[in-house]
Amino acid sequence: MAQLITENRFSSPDAFYEALIETHRDLTPEQSAKVNAKLILLLANHIGDMEVLQQAMIVARGEAG
Amino acid sequence: MLSTYQYPTFSYRPSEEQRTGTVKRHPVVIVGAGPIGLTAALDFARRGVPVVVLDDDDTVSIGSRAVCYAKRALEVWNRLGSSKRMIDKGVVWKVGKVFHGDSQVYQFDLLPEPDHKIPAFINLQQYYLEEYLIDDAMKTGLVDIRWKTRALSVRDEDGRVVIQAETPDGVYQLEADWLIACDGAKSSIRKMLGLDFVGQVFQDRFLIADVVMKADFPAERWFWFDPPFHPKQSTLLHMQADNVWRIDFQLGWNADPEEEKKPERVIPRLKAMLGEKTEFDLEWVSVYTFQCRRLEQFRHGRVFFAGDAAHQVSPFGARGANSGVPDTDNLVWKLKLVMDGVAPDSLLDTYSDERVAAAKENLLNSTRSTDFITPKSEVSRTFRDAALELAATQPFARSLVNSGRLSTPTTYADSRLNTPDEDGFQGAMVPGAPATDAPLEFTDGDTGWLIDRLGGSFVGVYYAGSNPVPADVADAMDQQTRGRIPVTWIVVTDRRTGAPGTAVDYKGRFRERYDAQPGTTYLFRPDQHVAARWRRFDAARTTAALTRAIGL
Numbered sequence A: 001m002a003q004l005i006t007e008n009r010f011s012s013p014d015a016f017y018e019a020l021i022e023t024h025r026d027l028t029p030e031q032s033a034k035v036n037a038k039l040i041l042l043l044a045n046h047i048g049d050m051e052v053l054q055q056a057m058i059v060a061r062g063e064a065g
Numbered sequence B: 001m002l003s004t005y006q007y008p009t010f011s012y013r014p015s016e017e018q019r020t021g022t023v024k025r026h027p028v029v030i031v032g033a034g035p036i037g038l039t040a041a042l043d044f045a046r047r048g049v050p051v052v053v054l055d056d057d058d059t060v061s062i063g064s065r066a067v068c069y070a071k072r073a074l075e076v077w078n079r080l081g082s083s084k085r086m087i088d089k090g091v092v093w094k095v096g097k098v099f100h101g102d103s104q105v106y107q108f109d110l111l112p113e114p115d116h117k118i119p120a121f122i123n124l125q126q127y128y129l130e131e132y133l134i135d136d137a138m139k140t141g142l143v144d145i146r147w148k149t150r151a152l153s154v155r156d157e158d159g160r161v162v163i164q165a166e167t168p169d170g171v172y173q174l175e176a177d178w179l180i181a182c183d184g185a186k187s188s189i190r191k192m193l194g195l196d197f198v199g200q201v202f203q204d205r206f207l208i209a210d211v212v213m214k215a216d217f218p219a220e221r222w223f224w225f226d227p228p229f230h231p232k233q234s235t236l237l238h239m240q241a242d243n244v245w246r247i248d249f250q251l252g253w254n255a256d257p258e259e260e261k262k263p264e265r266v267i268p269r270l271k272a273m274l275g276e277k278t279e280f281d282l283e284w285v286s287v288y289t290f291q292c293r294r295l296e297q298f299r300h301g302r303v304f305f306a307g308d309a310a311h312q313v314s315p316f317g318a319r320g321a322n323s324g325v326p327d328t329d330n331l332v333w334k335l336k337l338v339m340d341g342v343a344p345d346s347l348l349d350t351y352s353d354e355r356v357a358a359a360k361e362n363l364l365n366s367t368r369s370t371d372f373i374t375p376k377s378e379v380s381r382t383f384r385d386a387a388l389e390l391a392a393t394q395p396f397a398r399s400l401v402n403s404g405r406l407s408t409p410t411t412y413a414d415s416r417l418n419t420p421d422e423d424g425f426q427g428a429m430v431p432g433a434p435a436t437d438a439p440l441e442f443t444d445g446d447t448g449w450l451i452d453r454l455g456g457s458f459v460g461v462y463y464a465g466s467n468p469v470p471a472d473v474a475d476a477m478d479q480q481t482r483g484r485i486p487v488t489w490i491v492v493t494d495r496r497t498g499a500p501g502t503a504v505d506y507k508g509r510f511r512e513r514y515d516a517q518p519g520t521t522y523l524f525r526p527d528q529h530v531a532a533r534w535r536r537f538d539a540a541r542t543t544a545a546l547t548r549a550i551g552l
C-alpha cells in the first residue's frame, strides 16, 4: 500500500511556507478559501493515489492513531 | 397553458369477479400501470403468462416526469418489441455540454462507439412511453389492465397473496400467486407491509417547466452552473418530442413552490434564458424536491417491489425509470422459471440481491450528483466552485464537474448466479455484465444485431472464427437446445460459411467486444446478462453454469 510521506521533503521549508502565505496576500477570507480549495484539488490530482489522499485526509482531520 | 398531447382515457370496466362476487386466483397481479408495471406486464405476456394490472387512475403519466431513457432500458423494450416506436418518436441524443457562467467547461459523448442497434439515449415524454407500452400490452391479449382500481390492502398468507381492491363499484377481493408492487415512490403497499423507505431528502427545490417552442438549440443536454440568466443556481435544458423542451431551474430551499409556479414568475425566468425574442408557450410547470432512498430488500415473501416503489433517486442522471426497467427485466424470467417448477424458490431471492446492488450504485451516483449540484455546506460549495473555475483551464477538473452521471447498466459482479471465470479474458463482458451489442449477418443474408438474438431464454454463443464447428460440439449444442433448461445456440464465424444457424461477425465487433478467439463460448441469461464464458466449449461446464444460473 502506498504510504503518505510525513518526513520532511522540502529543500527549503521556509521558502515554501512564505510562498504559501504570499499566495493569499490581500485576499478576503472567501477568496482565500477558494484559493485553498483550488490548491487542494490541483495537488490531489497531482498525487492521484486515493490511498495516499485518504491517509492525508485522516491526518488533517486529526484522527490519525 | 398549451397542450401538445391529448391524454387518453381508459375506461373502467367492472371485472367479472367483482360482478359475480367470485374470488379468483391469478398467477400474477401487478399493482401500478406506470412504466415499470407495464414493462413487467408485457414481459409476462411475452412469456405466455396472463397478468392482471391494477391502477387507481385511468390515464397515462400526467405532467413533467421522465424524459431521458437510456440504452439499457431501451434494449429491454427492444426485447419486448416496443422500442421502435419510442425511438422513432423520441429525440436521439448523445452529447452533453456543461457551462459555468457563460463559458463551456466540459462536453461528453455518451456513445463514442459505432455499431450498436440502440442509441445511447432518447428523450421522450413519459406519457408517450406509457401509451405505447399500454398499446403493446393490450395487443398481447394476456394483459388485463383494471383502471380505476386501487389496491386497498395486500396480505401474504397461506401460500397466496390476498388483495382488496376498490373500484367505482365498491371493494372486491382477488388473489394471486405472486404480486409485484410497482405502485411508485409513494407506494402504499410498502406501508401496508410496514417497510421502511430510508434515505435523504435534498434541501433544494427545482422548477421544472415544459415549454413549447421552435428553437434552434441542438438535441444535446445542456447544463449550466451559475449562468448569467439565473445567477448562483443551476439550469438544465433538454429537447423532447413535438418541439417541447424541458427546462429545470434550481431555486434553492427557501423558494415558495406555489409562488414559483405562477406564470408571472416563470415567464420572466424563461425570457431571461431564451431571449426576449424567442416565442414560447408553457405546457406544464411544477416545483419538485428530490430524494434518494430505497427499501432494504425488494422481495418480501410472495410480494416483490420494483421501480420507484423499491428505490427513488433524484432525476440528475436519469436513473429513475432507467433503473426500474432492469428490475422487472431481472425478475420476470426468474419468476417464470419458478412458476414452471424448473427453478427453486431461492432464485427469487437473487432478484433482491442483484437489484439492491444496482439500486445502491444508482443511489450513490445520484447522491453524489445532487451533492455537487446542491452543496450542503459552505465548504462543499467552495470546493464545487473551485472545481468549476479550474475546469475552464485545467483538464483534470472537468472530470470532477458532476451535473448528473447518466444512467448506465449495472454489472451483477458479485451475483451467486455467475460462474466465475476460469480462463483469461479482457474487456467488459465479465460474468454478470449486460451483453453489449454487435452487428451480425445471418445466414439468410440479413444484417442484424446480436442484441436481437439474446434474451427470452438462455442463449449460448459459440465463436468459431474461421474454423468449422467440431461435430461433437454441434451435437452437444443440439442436445442442450432440447434440455430441461433449453439453450438457444448461435454460432458466430468471421466469414460466410453458408451453414444454417450461423451468424457472421462481418465487422469484427463481436470478436473485439467479447475478446473472442476460436472456441470462445458465452452463456447469456434470459435478461441478456453474461452467466459464464470459457475459452472452449465444454458441455458439462455449460450444464453446470446453467444450473447455477437458475439458483440450483
Ligand SMILES: Cc1cc2nc3c(=O)[nH]c(=O)nc-3n(C[C@H](O)[C@H](O)[C@H](O)COP(=O)(O)OP(=O)(O)OC[C@H]3O[C@@H](n4cnc5c(N)ncnc54)[C@H](O)[C@@H]3O)c2cc1C
Residues within 6 Å of the ligand: B031, B032, B033, B034, B035, B036, B037, B054, B055, B056, B057, B061, B064, B065, B066, B067, B068, B069, B126, B149, B150, B151, B152, B182, B183, B184, B185, B187, B188, B189, B208, B288, B306, B307, B308, B309, B315, B318, B319, B320, B321, B322, B323, B324
Ligand atoms: C421531474 C422528473 C424527471 C424525471 N426524469 C427521469 C428521466 O429522465 N429518466 C428516468 O428514467 N426517470 C425519470 N424520472 C423518474 C420516473 O418518472 C420514475 O422513475 C418512473 O415514473 C417510475 O415508474 P414506476 O412505474 O415505478 O412508478 P410510477 O410511474 O409512479 O407509477 C405508479 C403507478 O401506480 C399507481 N398506483 C399507486 N398506488 C396504487 C394503488 N394502491 N393501487 C393501484 N394503483 C396504484 C399510480 O397511479 C401510478 O400509475 C423523473 C421523475 C421526475 C419527477
